[in-house]
Amino acid sequence: MVIAPLSLSNPHSGAIGTSSTPASANLHNETEQALAEVELLAQNQRKLGTLTNRMTSILSGFDRRLIKLESTMLPIHRSTQTLIRIQENVDNVLRSLNKTLGHYDVLQDEEPLLRQGPSVRDPQPYLDTIARVKQGLDYLARSDLQSQQKVMLKMNDLIELGSRNVTDMIRDWVTAESDMHGIDVAEYVPRGMALPRLSTATMDAIIPLFSFLKSLPTHPQTHHAPFSSALVAYSEIRGRYVEASLSPLAQQVVTYSQERLSSTAGRAGMTAAWQNDEDDTGYSRGNAGLSNWINAALDLTENEYSILEELMQSLNPPSSQTTIHSTFSRLLRAPLRSFASTLSTLQNEIRRSSSTQHTFFAFDLIGALSNASQRWENVVVANCARQQESSNPHSEQTALHALSESLVAARGSALEIFPTYIAGINAMPMQREGEIPSTTINEITYSSLNFMRQLCEYADVVAPLLTSLGAGMWMMGSDRAPVLSLGIDSETQSILSQYLADVLAALLNALEARSRAIRQQSTACIFLLNNISHIKRELIYNGRSSGVADCLGPTGIELTDGALRSAYSSYLEAWNPVIGPLMEDTPGLTSKPSGPKLAGMGGNSEKAAVKDRFAKFYDGLDDLERLHRAFPIAREDEQLKERLRTDVVRMVIPMYSRFVAKHKMGDFSKNPQKHIRFSEQEVQDRIVSLFT
Structure with missing residues (x-):
């Protein structure tokens, strides 16, 4: 521009x-x-x-x-x-190849470390090694290459090897805390001490191990599940520990039933009871330690469940209730088998023995099982039932319900005791018909009273059994009706009172039958008085009712009083040979004085009759004196002796005084003192001496 x-x-x-x-x-x-x-x-x-x-x-x-x-x-x-x-x-x-080849190298790099095993003080490096193998396995599993199957199988083998070593470490920790000889449970619970638990150090050591094993896979070929295998190891160790702790108590119970109780084979009935009672010291409730054994089993079981639940809930992640129940079920397998075996042994001992000791041992067992049944359901059955019902065999189902099944069996066997015992009492006089009993307390009295006394001690056990049997059903096969059905209102009496009344009635009838084996009536009366007074003294002691009397109620006292009155009257009748000659003169004999020489006497026959009557009186008194010296009456019953002494003196002395006064001044003899050998006081002293 x-x-x-x-x-x-x-x-x-x-x-x-x-x-x-x-x-x-x-x-x-x-x-x-x-x-x-x-x-x-x-x-x-x-x-x-x-x-x-x-x-x-x-x-x-x-x-x-x-x-x-x-x-x-x-x-x-x-x-x-x-x-x-x-x-x-x-x-x-290239990176993928390097990574894949790196996982292949894990087999060579980690296998020696895994075979060495973990360090107890620091297992984490070992766990990290297993984790690397698992990481390689997961990677190869995602690649889904057929050529890697052998490598993956080898990795699964290494993981199984490592998990078994970790399980062995858990086993060592738990074994160190579980005395294989068990513990003395009596040293803890009765003293209010808590049962031993796994220590904090052990829990801190095994919880990470369990949590780690929970993350490991199951071997595809061997089906080895690391976590389940560790739980099995834990359960077996703790189960043996519980079993060992209960074993001494179980053995004590079995030994007591086999050695300290009579072991008469067969079940011939309660008729054999008094055959052994002379050597028996009597079984008292709790002597065998049944309740201690069963309660110890429940205490240990409850303690183990608490430990297991704490352990399982502390894992990461926490285990389910199903896992806890299945593990607990496995833990109790050995203890439950031993428990069921012990109960079976006790049942066999009870069934094959006929002694009264085993009878009350059976009642003790029933009582212990009944008291523990609800707790057993809550502690054992409820925490094992789901797993048991789903997978475990019938034998373990039986062990799980061993307590309830043994209770049912024991109750069924015990129902036979009640009618059998009464039948045995009724049959005893016939069995010993040829034997003449002494006038002391008869063995049937001792055994029956002991039986009744112990029945009252087991009232809480016996009453439900009698209710199951049914009122009066214990008299089936007997020719006698139940006492409380004979015009007595049974509704006011407990079932135990009804049965005890029938036992007492059977006892009194048996004593009456046994007394008939004694030919001399006076001796038989002493036999009845001694035995029935002993029964009365056992029912009423020092004016207060005993436990048996309280269970019997007024019916038992009435039965005993009636029998005692009858025996008392029979005994007084035994003095008829003494007081008979002192009765008033027979017709034809007069006591009118006919003159100064014969006062109240007629001919020679009348004089002889008076002499004979004096002689019969003294002879009868001598006979009774010898009888009482040979067969003392009511040695331990001062009240009865005082009553008899008073009544006999009141019955004999006045008649003797009148008879002596009537004939002392008569002419029946030139020397009356020859025939009137004792004064009134001397006769009374002789009578009194019979009851001292």
Whole structure:
């Protein structure tokens, strides 16, 4: 672009040029200077225009060249991107190969470490080694390559090897806390001490191990489950510990039943009871330690469940209730088998023995089982039932319900005792018909009272059994009706009172039958008095009712009092040979005085009769004196002896006094003192001496 030059011509330049003033000169100079500058500016502008045109041409060339460069570089760029992607893929493949090959190297790198086993003080490095193998196994499992199956199987073998070593560590920890000889449970519970638990150190050591094993897979071929195997090891150790702790108590019970109790084979009935009672010291409730044994089993079981539950809930993640129940069920297998075996042995001992000791041992067993049945259901059955019902065999089901099944069996066997005992009492007089009993307390009295006394001690056990049997059903097969059905309101009497009344009635009838084997009536009366008074003394001692009397109620007292009154009257009748000669003169004999020589006597026959009556009186008194010396009466019953002494003296002495007074001054003999051998006081002293 060309800029036209500026024209500086002025039409009035002549006028200006003619001016010669200073102002005009200055203006002219400035104008010249401005024009010079304008000219310079115009030149620069022309140069700038030239440069601009050149730059425009250069830039246009660059633009054309860039277009050509772009068209040249674009294919190259596209090829480069493809190469980059190929390179990235190659790198990824290489990394994957390196990672895969690295997992293959785990077999060689970790196997020696796994075979060495863990360190007890620091098992974490060993667990990390197993974790690396598991990580490699998981990686190969996700790749799902057929060529890796052998490697994966080898990794599963290594994991199984490592898990078994970890399980062995758990076993060592738990074994150290579980005395295989067991503990003395009696040293803890009776003294209010808590049973031993796993220590904090042991729990802190095994909880991480269990949690780690819980994360390991099951071997696909051997089906070895690490966590389950560890639980099995734990259960077996603790189960043996519980079994060993209960074994001494169980053996004590079995030994007591086999050695200290009579072991007459067969079950001939309660008729054999008194055959052994002479050597028996009697079984008292709790002697065999049945309740201690059963309660110890429940205490240990409850303690083990608490330990197991704490352990399982402390794992990461916590175990389910199903796992706890299945583990607890496995833990109790050995203890329950031993428990069931012991109960079976006790049942066999009870069934094959007929001694009264085993009878009350059976009641003790029933009581102990009954008291523990609800707790057994809560502690044992409830915590094992789900697992037991789903998988375990019938034998373990039986062991689980051993307590309830033994209770049912024991109750069934015990129901036979009640009718059998009464039948035995009724049959005893016939069995010993040829034997003449002494007048002391008979063995049947001792055994029956002991039986009744112990029945009262087991009232809580016996009453439900009698209820199951049914009131009066214990008299089936007997020719006698139950006592409380004979006009007595049985509704006011407990079931135990009804049975005891029938036992007492059978005892009294048996004593009456035994007394008939004694030919001399006076001796038989002493036999009955001694035995029935002993029964009464056992029921009422020092004016207070005994436990048996409280269980019997008024019916038992009435039965005993009635029998005692009858025996008392029979005994007084035994004095008839003594008081008979002292009775009033028989018809034809008179005591009227006929003169100073014979006062009240007739002929010789009358005199002889008086002499004979005195002689019979003294002979009868001598006979009774010998009888009482040979067969003392009521040795331990001072009240009965005092009563008999008073009644006999009151019955004999007045009649003797009248008879002596009547004939002392008579003429039945020239020497009356020869026939009147004793004064009234002497006769009384002799009678009194019979009851001292």
